[in-house]
Amino acid sequence: MSDKSEEKKAGSENQSKNVTNSNETEPTLSKSQKKRAKKQQKKNSESADEKRSSSKSESEEKPSTDESKEEKSKEEELTVELPKKKQQIVPMIRKFDENGKALRTIAGNGQVFLGEITPHNIMQLKRLNEAVFPIAYNDKFYVEARTCGDLGRLAYYNDVVVGAVCCRIDDISDEKALYLMTLGTLAAYRQCGIGTVLIDYALKLCKKMEEIKTMYLHVQVNNQNAVHFYEKHGFTNDGIIEDYYRISPRDAYLLIKRIRY
């Protein structure tokens, strides 16, 4: 280590000697030599300028590279994918008439994402339910819903909550059943397949949970759309339960689907 430092010292001494020498020789130059020297000096300074400007443009590029890197990482942060367990990508279902013309379609060519219900987005579920159902669910419902885990999902279309499903597990005469507390989509997004995406999610849940034997729910007797919807998905109408609701009509249909025996 000590040898290297001495080499450096000697080199710098020689350099300073050369500088002194060149200064000493200057006054002895002839006119033409001076001219040539000036020309050379000009040339040197021009090339030095060029070098400087090129290194400047390089250094100008550098921060922009860092910036773009930063932007990229920011973008990655924003578009980070949720864990597969918490989000399923579901293809959009559209309706067409016999000529292939779209009967009902919604803006964009997006997909429906099913996301977990959490304490952070519970108010979105509340707003959605207020828009979709004629009855108001109490605080207890939302306290349970925000920690319901896989028993609930919000449906997102273009990052907007457009539907939701909330279930609970009930014990019915020694059998476990999945009770569909709420399943609904915003009116503007109906008949586009989002309801199907939500019911399919609940059915898959039942298939995964081996202890679940049936799935059931109540609908108001005037809700023919919902009755059609559930019958289409394999539910059978098990009759009327009188005075089930506090709002009119008070009667409800009991819809049941057997999952396994």
Ligand SMILES: CC(C)(COP(=O)(O)OP(=O)(O)OC[C@H]1O[C@@H](n2cnc3c(N)ncnc32)[C@H](O)[C@@H]1OP(=O)(O)O)[C@@H](O)C(=O)NCCC(=O)NCCS
């Ligand atoms: C029932 C409901 C969830 C269906 O959601 P959706 O997103 O429209 O469902 P999909 O597009 O997947 O399925 C449409 C099916 O629902 C039924 N349906 C929905 N709207 C209908 C309408 N206006 N007229 C007739 N049938 C209708 C039909 O069976 C239809 O199938 P089809 O087009 O093959 O006839 C939705 O209408 C809703 O949120 N209703 C209010 C809340 C509610 O009543 N929930 C049920 C009790 S929990």
